[in-house]
Amino acid sequence: MQQHQLQTQLIHATADGEKTSDVREPIHLSTTFVRPEDGLPGPMVYSRLDNPNRLNLEKKLALLENAAEALSFSSGQAATLAVFQAVLEPGAHLLIPDDCYHGTRALLQLVLAQWQIAWDEVDMSNLEQVAATIGPNTRLIWLETPSNPLLKICDISAIAQLTKNKDILLACDNTWATPLVQQPLALGADLVMHSTTKYLGGHSDVLGGALMHRLNGPIAEKLRNIQRLGGAVPSPFDCWLLSRSLATFPLRMQAHQQNASTLAEYLDQHPKIEKVYFPGLSSHPGHAIAKEQMQGGFGGMLSIEVKGDQQKTLKLASSLRIFAHATSLGGVESLIEHRRSVEGTNPKSPENLLRVSVGIEAIADLIADFEQSFQLI
Numbered sequence: 001m002q003q004h005q006l007q008t009q010l011i012h013a014t015a016d017g018e019k020t021s022d023v024r025e026p027i028h029l030s031t032t033f034v035r036p037e038d039g040l041p042g043p044m045v046y047s048r049l050d051n052p053n054r055l056n057l058e059k060k061l062a063l064l065e066n067a068a069e070a071l072s073f074s075s076g077q078a079a080t081l082a083v084f085q086a087v088l089e090p091g092a093h094l095l096i097p098d099d100c101y102h103g104t105r106a107l108l109q110l111v112l113a114q115w116q117i118a119w120d121e122v123d124m125s126n127l128e129q130v131a132a133t134i135g136p137n138t139r140l141i142w143l144e145t146p147s148n149p150l151l152k153i154c155d156i157s158a159i160a161q162l163t164k165n166k167d168i169l170l171a172c173d174n175t176w177a178t179p180l181v182q183q184p185l186a187l188g189a190d191l192v193m194h195s196t197t198k199y200l201g202g203h204s205d206v207l208g209g210a211l212m213h214r215l216n217g218p219i220a221e222k223l224r225n226i227q228r229l230g231g232a233v234p235s236p237f238d239c240w241l242l243s244r245s246l247a248t249f250p251l252r253m254q255a256h257q258q259n260a261s262t263l264a265e266y267l268d269q270h271p272k273i274e275k276v277y278f279p280g281l282s283s284h285p286g287h288a289i290a291k292e293q294m295q296g297g298f299g300g301m302l303s304i305e306v307k308g309d310q311q312k313t314l315k316l317a318s319s320l321r322i323f324a325h326a327t328s329l330g331g332v333e334s335l336i337e338h339r340r341s342v343e344g345t346n347p348k349s350p351e352n353l354l355r356v357s358v359g360i361e362a363i364a365d366l367i368a369d370f371e372q373s374f375q376l377i
């Protein structure tokens with residue numbers, strides 16, 4: 001059978017390859033499924049284990065990252081926790097980025113505290129530092145590139161080389177870049193994690209997470225068990241919403257990226273802006289690696305430092321009329337956030353930093369919105 005392109009498959013693919021008479025997929029709310037005459041489990045048993053909407057979604061998620069298997073979860077955090085549970089035994093050590101999503105660090109600090117896990121927070125854009133921090137008990141390296149919120153770029157294939165022939169799993173949170181921009185598995189990562197709440201969902205109305213991998217053996221088995229027995233699975237409706245979103249994902253991502261590039265260039269020239277963090281700018285320290293590694297563009301996220309203090313920065317954010325001053329990212333609507341305010345007791349972000357999730361509104365309107373807001377600070 002002819003292999004269709006990804007854009008087509010994201011609209012038409014189903015888990016079993018069959019088309020039904022429903023042009024759009026129905027939602028399967030039943031939690032239990034009838035057994036065949038022999039009483040043994042049929043293809044579906046119980047919806048924590050499997051559900052037609054989840055299987056269809058997981059088929060598309062696997063296609064996106066060119067993975068052997070995709071497992072969907074009820075949130076990005078549930079997916080990350082599944083990796084930690086599957087890979088780390090008591091006494092294990094892992095590396096996380098010094099600039100990673102704060103919730104990833106919080107899982108280690110607050111949820112896994114009694115597991116006696118050790119970790120180092122490393123500047124992943126510094127290969128020597130990564131190599132020097134790997135120890136005999138290192139079992140996992142967790143990457144996030146671009147990082148959050150400083151958009152640091154690390155070289156996935158160079159770090160994959162460091163894990164070669166070692167008992168270390170390389171995982172990459174690909175939420176910000178998205179699989180249309182960057183393919184960590186092709187660059188040597190073993191596993192990719194997504195908060196599907198972001199670009200894959202794309203409309204800020206569904207929470208979800210996913211793991212895509214090419215592992216076989218005990219870790220793959222453990223991940224499946226954590227998903228199905230732990231039960232942090234997405235509901236059929238959430239799976240349906242996400243499948244629907246994936247149909248427009250390539251188009252949305254193009255618009256996000258175009259808008260982000262134009263906005264980054266505009267802000268980079270603005271006298272009230274101190275600094276723009278966007279890997280598409282040639283001045284970005286990770287630009288050369290990003291150009292090589294992010295083959296589909298530079299993503300839709302950027303951060304800015306405002307000339308001035310926290311008060312002025314907050315005033316700029318709250319004076320914008322189109323950009324909502326809210327957390328999260330990857331939706332069709334533009335968002336802006338003062339990260340320092342939400343980073344808890346040990347904040348890392350500069351006080352004048354704002355993180356911007358550039359939506360798909362008309363770019364002229366987004367720039368005009370910044371213009372009117374700049375007048376007020």
Ligand SMILES: Cc1ncc(COP(=O)(O)O)c(C=O)c1O
Pocket residue numbers: 075076077078101103144148173175176194195196197207208209328
């Ligand atoms: C990069 C990144 N990873 C993981 C997560 C966690 O995902 P979720 O909120 O879906 O649990 C987030 C959420 O903001 C994120 O930005």
